[in-house]
Amino acid sequence: xxxxxxxxxxxxxxxxxxxxxxxxxxxxxxxxxxxxxxxxxxxxxxxxxxxxxxxxxxxxxxxxxxxxxxxxxxxxxxxxxxxxxxxxxxxxxxxxxxxxxxxxxxxxxxxxxxxxxxxxxxxxxxxxxxxxxxxxxxxxxxxxxxxxxxxxxxxxxxxxxxxxxxxxxxxxxxxxxxxxxxxxxxxxxxxxxxxxxxxxxxxxxxxxxxxxxxxxxxxxxxxxxxxxxxxxxxxxxxxxxxxxxxxxxxxxxxxxxxxxxxxxxxxxxxxxxxxxxxxxxxxxxxxxxxxxxxxxxxxxxxxxxxxxxxxxxxxxxxxxxxxxxxxxxxxxxxxxxxxxxxxxxxxxxxxxxxxxxxxxxxxxxxxxxxxxxxxxxxxxxxxxxxxxxxxxxxxxxxxxxxxxxxxxxxxxxxxxxxxxxxxxxxxxxxxxxxxxxxxxxxxxxxxxxxxxxxxxxxxxx
Amino acid sequence: xxxxxxxxxxxxxxxxxxxxxxxxxxxxxxxxxxxxxxxxxxxxxxxxxxxxxxxxxxxxxxxxxxxxxxxxxxxxxxxxxxxxxxxxxxxxxxxxxxxxxxxxxxxxxxxxxxxxxxxxxxxxxxxxxxxxxxxxxxxxxxxxxxxxxxxxxxxxxxxxxxxxxxxxxxxxxxxxxxxxxxxxxxxxxxxxxxxxxxxxxxxxxxxxxxxxxxxxxxxxxxxxxxxxxxxxxxxxxxxxxxxxxxxxxxxxxxxxxxxxxxxxxxxxxxxxxxxxxxxxxxxxxxxxxxxxxxxxxxxxxxxxxxxxxxxxxxxxxxxxxxxxxxxxxxxxxxxxxxxxxxxxxxxxxxxxxxxxxxxxxxxxxxxxxxxxxxxxxxxxxxxxxxxxxxxxxxxxxxxxxxxxxxxxxxxxxxxxxxxxxxxxxxxxxxxxxxxxxxxxxxxxxxxxxxxxxxxxxxxxx
Numbered sequence: 001x002x003x004x005x006x007x008x009x010x011x012x013x014x015x016x017x018x019x020x021x022x023x024x025x026x027x028x029x030x031x032x033x034x035x036x037x038x039x040x041x042x043x044x045x046x047x048x049x050x051x052x053x054x055x056x057x058x059x060x061x062x063x064x065x066x067x068x069x070x071x072x073x074x075x076x077x078x079x080x081x082x083x084x085x086x087x088x089x090x091x092x093x094x095x096x097x098x099x100x101x102x103x104x105x106x107x108x109x110x111x112x113x114x115x116x117x118x119x120x121x122x123x124x125x126x127x128x129x130x131x132x133x134x135x136x137x138x139x140x141x142x143x144x145x146x147x148x149x150x151x152x153x154x155x156x157x158x159x160x161x162x163x164x165x166x167x168x169x170x171x172x173x174x175x176x177x178x179x180x181x182x183x184x185x186x187x188x189x190x191x192x193x194x195x196x197x198x199x200x201x202x203x204x205x206x207x208x209x210x211x212x213x214x215x216x217x218x219x220x221x222x223x224x225x226x227x228x229x230x231x232x233x234x235x236x237x238x239x240x241x242x243x244x245x246x247x248x249x250x251x252x253x254x255x256x257x258x259x260x261x262x263x264x265x266x267x268x269x270x271x272x273x274x275x276x277x278x279x280x281x282x283x284x285x286x287x288x289x290x291x292x293x294x295x296x297x298x299x300x301x302x303x304x305x306x307x308x309x310x311x312x313x314x315x316x317x318x319x320x321x322x323x324x325x326x327x328x329x330x331x332x333x334x335x336x337x338x339x340x341x342x343x344x345x346x347x348x349x350x351x352x353x354x355x356x357x358x359x360x361x362x363x364x365x366x367x368x369x370x371x372x373x374x375x376x377x378x379x380x381x382x383x384x385x386x387x388x389x390x391x392x393x394x395x396x397x398x399x400x401x402x403x404x405x406x407x408x409x410x411x412x413x414x415x416x417x418x419x420x421x422x423x424x425x426x427x428x429x430x431x432x433x434x435x436x437x438x439x440x441x442x443x444x445x446x447x448x449x450x451x452x453x454x455x456x457x458x459x460x461x
Numbered sequence: 462x463x464x465x466x467x468x469x470x471x472x473x474x475x476x477x478x479x480x481x482x483x484x485x486x487x488x489x490x491x492x493x494x495x496x497x498x499x500x501x502x503x504x505x506x507x508x509x510x511x512x513x514x515x516x517x518x519x520x521x522x523x524x525x526x527x528x529x530x531x532x533x534x535x536x537x538x539x540x541x542x543x544x545x546x547x548x549x550x551x552x553x554x555x556x557x558x559x560x561x562x563x564x565x566x567x568x569x570x571x572x573x574x575x576x577x578x579x580x581x582x583x584x585x586x587x588x589x590x591x592x593x594x595x596x597x598x599x600x601x602x603x604x605x606x607x608x609x610x611x612x613x614x615x616x617x618x619x620x621x622x623x624x625x626x627x628x629x630x631x632x633x634x635x636x637x638x639x640x641x642x643x644x645x646x647x648x649x650x651x652x653x654x655x656x657x658x659x660x661x662x663x664x665x666x667x668x669x670x671x672x673x674x675x676x677x678x679x680x681x682x683x684x685x686x687x688x689x690x691x692x693x694x695x696x697x698x699x700x701x702x703x704x705x706x707x708x709x710x711x712x713x714x715x716x717x718x719x720x721x722x723x724x725x726x727x728x729x730x731x732x733x734x735x736x737x738x739x740x741x742x743x744x745x746x747x748x749x750x751x752x753x754x755x756x757x758x759x760x761x762x763x764x765x766x767x768x769x770x771x772x773x774x775x776x777x778x779x780x781x782x783x784x785x786x787x788x789x790x791x792x793x794x795x796x797x798x799x800x801x802x803x804x805x806x807x808x809x810x811x812x813x814x815x816x817x818x819x820x821x822x823x824x825x826x827x828x829x830x831x832x833x834x835x836x837x838x839x840x841x842x843x844x845x846x847x848x849x850x851x852x853x854x855x856x857x858x859x860x861x862x863x864x865x866x867x868x869x870x871x872x873x874x875x876x877x878x879x880x881x882x883x884x885x886x887x888x889x890x891x892x893x894x895x896x897x898x899x900x901x902x903x904x905x906x907x908x909x910x911x912x913x914x915x916x917x918x919x920x921x922x
Contacts, residue, residue, distance in 0.1 A: 019899055026912045044829045047892045054893075060831040063897075306898040307887045310908065320916060321885055331891035340889050368505045370521040403894035404865035407903070411869050414886045415878055424782055425875045426768045428801050430792035431508045432515075433864035436524075437767040438480055442868070447771065451487045455781060 477744025
């Protein structure tokens with residue numbers, strides 16, 4: 001069989017793998033890079049919910065290979081059978097072999113399915129990153145009359161919103177229910193008041209939102225007919241979408257003798273290096289630690305995967321970059337409301353026993369507020385450590401600029417800026433783009449916190 | 462005559478004065494605060510151009526006093542006649558007196574008018590922050606057939622755009638010309654390619670853009686009839702708007718014997734304190750120094766004014782906060798194009814003799830790019846010092862999120878973040894709000910620069 005040689009072999013062609021490939025080419029243009037992936041096409045992972053309402057076809061949600069091929073990256077869509085670590089060679093499903101100098105595992109994750117009776121019934125779908133499967137789900141959703149979404153995290157909320165939009169567009173009166181175990185949707189990532197805002201937006205779209213609701217079983221003979229809750233209530237459903245989290249794909253790593261944990265992923269250090277110095281892992285398949293306390297982190301996000309893919313690729317030939325650990329920076333849009341979050345929520349900070357001060361700002365996202373399209377109550381809520389005034393989290397609810405405003409916070413968290421610094425900085429403002437400079441959200445929320453923090457001042461800086 | 466006493470007296474009721482008042486109330490709620498201002502109403506300064514196209518009335522562009530009165534701030538619309546520094550008392554135009562403990566001068570600026578023949582002709586207008594004057598200008602513009610705007614900085618570009626929009630709305634075929642002395646509009650703040658984008662947007666709106674064009678005189682008998690250029694060309698005009706910059710209002714400070722420079726403003730230190738320990742100055746009337754080299758700065762922006770107003774107010778009773786110096790963080794929107802800028806441009810960095818590396822990123826502001834409303838070529842251009850990798854400037858062209866993305870840059874500049882840090886951070890992304898995490902603009906531009914900077918790595922952090 002054929003034997004090819006590549007300098008860098010990447011197993012997995014989604015966020016972490018693609019970013020790793022691009023990074024190698026950027027930093028070591030002379031190195032050959034091969035990405036192995038099973039799927040013929042890779043969906044944009046975060047775009048999957050938008051297939052169902054906004055985009056309307058799976059084909060519009062594909063990461064184009066061109067951008068990677070143009071950089072000289074080889075893409076090979078043969079599955080990997082095994083890896084000969086001693087011989088530094090991958091053996092593919094068709095028997096062909098790819099010898100490598102450095103290997104990056106970016107095997108991703110798969111949807112977690114709860115171990116409840118009936119989970120294997122027909123028309124119960126996880127959110128697999130597989131175009132054909134997603135297409136099949138679309139057909140099922142199109143003919144469904146009652147859809148239940150299990151899990152009120154980002155993916156569940158976005159799926160419920162998009163299915164409701166699709167239904168509204170079709171005018172076919174589909175009923176959508178969203179079932180969340182915790183007291184609020186989005187609760188692990190977002191401030192409670194913003195979770196409530198998101199729930200209200202879903203309700204405005206006609207979604208039945210059930211919180212503090214535990215699924216007991218999935219009912220039906222063959223095909224699903226309903227979702228039974230611990231309360232005894234049964235939600236009628238002819239299609240069920242499960243979005244309760246992901247499981248890292250560690251099988252290949254385990255098979256070749258690398259340490260891996262079924263929940264936490266393939267063991268890596270802060271350089272994203274496994275115990276084999278020529279093998280790195282990045283993205284959903286790899287272990288993560290929290291930026292805040294160094295403990296293992298369950299955060300699985302494309303943004304973290306991209307950062308890790310970049311870091312792994314930067315360290316192949318010498319240790320150059322360490323990950324800061326998972327921060328958790330998110331954005332989402334539900335109905336008319338965009339919500340973003342970076343770092344700790346109030347709840348998470350309380351649970352971690354960190355004394356902190358909250359600063360809030362509510363102001364129009366235009367100035368004057370009489371400008372067309374103004375959101376009158378864009379809100380930022382920032383959390384600062386009481387002992388040193390450093391920002392540990394921030395949450396924004398607003399319009400299109402929400403995620404970028406959250407990224408001011410994300411950058412501030414990751415570089416340890418204080419309330420003093422964020423309050424006294426100069427920020428670009430403009431009538432059609434932001435709040436007034438008197439009440440620019442990040443500045444004002446930081447200043448509101450600074451006024452209640454011990455006065456360290458910035459005069460010593 | 463009446464004599465009242467206030468703890469903090471603020472002269473001037475626009476950005477710096479209002480921010481100073483709010484800050485005193487936030488940090489010292491027990492102190493009484495009085496704002497003295499001449500005008501009955503204060504226009505939103507940055508909103509002034511939008512009176513003419515978008516808002517259509519001056520009344521929609523007024524800063525509401527309620528927010529300040531609610532905080533317990535007294536607003537007194539009597540003009541100040543003089544100040545008795547020894548007696549710490551302001552004497553007002555009606556003879557009444559206000560005794561103060563601390564005084565903040567926030568007297569602002571007025572439009573600069575070039576010393577050219579004909580500048581005093583009828584229908585030649587600066588951009589005064591005076592509602593009645595702005596209303597009068599609106600009436601003149603409504604009946605004008607040919608409008609010339611002199612000055613292609615932010616205010617000139619925005620005025621030209623809005624007058625063109627107004628004309629398009631009226632269907633009355635007004636011709637708008639914009640005359641800029643430098644080779645490009647917006648050139649002092651923006652990267653050249655973005656200046657060109659803005660000029661093209663103006664041309665699309667029907668504005669005649671004349672660059673490298675020096676105004677020699679304003680023609681007409683009584684009322685203006687045209688603008689004569691050094692080239693010999695005369696642009697016919699029955700109304701002229703001049704937006705070439707501002708002159709600090711230092712008269713009151715000079716009158717009471719405080720050091721002040723006609724171009725640079727009332728002399729203050731980094732605490733915004735004048736030579737009189739009980740008198741501070743902030744905003745357009747006060748001297749500024751550059752964040753980058755400490756030299757006197759001519760930057761006059763509401764965002765700088767707000768920051769200074771906050772800093773001045775924080776230092777009244779003890780030195781708590783120092784200004785970092787003027788950074789220059791801007792945003793604007795011209796036609797379909799939003800442009801933002803923080804810190805140095807390529808040209809400014811070259812002129813300052815700072816060796817630097819540029820990193821660019823062009824990517825869609827949604828992912829996948831097939832989503833409706835996607836701007837396919839949102840662009841970020843970041844400048845990093847070659848010696849230490851720290852960011853010294855950043856420029857963004859895109860949609861509604863432009864200013865907030867620029868504020869990631871503004872925060873990074875002001876806290877000295879490096880290309881390494883900005884490249885390896887995690888950023889919130891979302892299909893409907895941002896680029897893909899593979900190509901998020903700030904990250905990718907920083908990484909493109911990092912790949913060409915000396916490899917300091919972040920492993921030592």
